Amino acid sequence: MAMNFKVFPSADTTARYAADIIRKQFNNNPTTIMGVHLADDNAPVLEDLKQNVLRHPVDFSQINIFDYDDNKSYYETLGVPATQIYELSYNDNPVEKIEENIKSKENKAKFTMQVLSINSKGELDVSVKTGLMPAREIVLVITGAEKAELVKKLYEENGNSSYVPSDLKAHRMVNVLLDEAAAEGLPEDVRQYFTERFA
Structure with missing residues (x-):
């Protein structure tokens, strides 16, 4: 149980990598159930996802x-x-939504992936207990120098403090x-390791 950090040169390359993960998830598991909350970050993940899907078509007929x-029209255009497409807010429970709307005798639906970011206040805007765990x-996208201090807290804190993302x-x-820019919050040796290994 650990966080896997990956450091990329820019918000654009971070977005491309995230979009590729998402598209591959759709292709590898055509019954994917995915939560998406990226409004709190500037990385253009959804734009890159659209371009990625144009290059590598996806069967969205069973994707949820x-x-x-509030991006319903985007997902419809994508092919979902x-x-x-279910609108959710902080207090909504994805597992309950699955039980009510997706799961059936034939379809043992599982909550596959949650893709999100941290806002500038260091909040997730999705309940950790019901929405993430x-x-x-979980794919957490964090870009921008203004979030470096939040990354530092995320890396250093062990979940025993009031900093919820930890x-x-x-x-x-x-x-x-x-x-x-966001990775400046990591210790230099750690940042260098994750940059060299993954970028």
């Missing part, structure tokens, strides 16, 4: 999206059926995607 950012995988360290699979 939990839309935290309108009836499989049930997901099989509670994610208890999750089994969290990928934290950073641009170099």
Whole structure:
């Protein structure tokens, strides 16, 4: 149980990597149930996802999206059926939505992935307990120099403080995607290691 940090040269390259992860998830698991809350970051993940899907078509007929950012028309344009896009807010429970709307005798639906960012106040805007911990995988996109201090807290704190995002360290699979500006919050040796290894 640990966070996997990956450092990229810019917000654009971070976005491209995130978009590639998402598109591959859709291709590898055509029944993916994914939450998306990226309004709190400047990395153009959704724009890159659209371009990625144009290059590598996806069958969206069984994909379900939990839309935290009121982007229904975007997902419809992408190819997700309108009836499989669910608007969610902080207090909504994705697992309950799955039980009510997606899971059936034939479809043992699982909450596959949650993709989100941290806002400038250091908040996730999605409940860790109900909105994040049930997901099989979490992708956290953080870009910009203004978030370097938040990255530092995320890296250093162990979940025993009041800094809620550090509670994610208890999750089994969290990928934290950073641009170099946000990664300034990491110790230099750690930042260099994750840049050389993953970028």
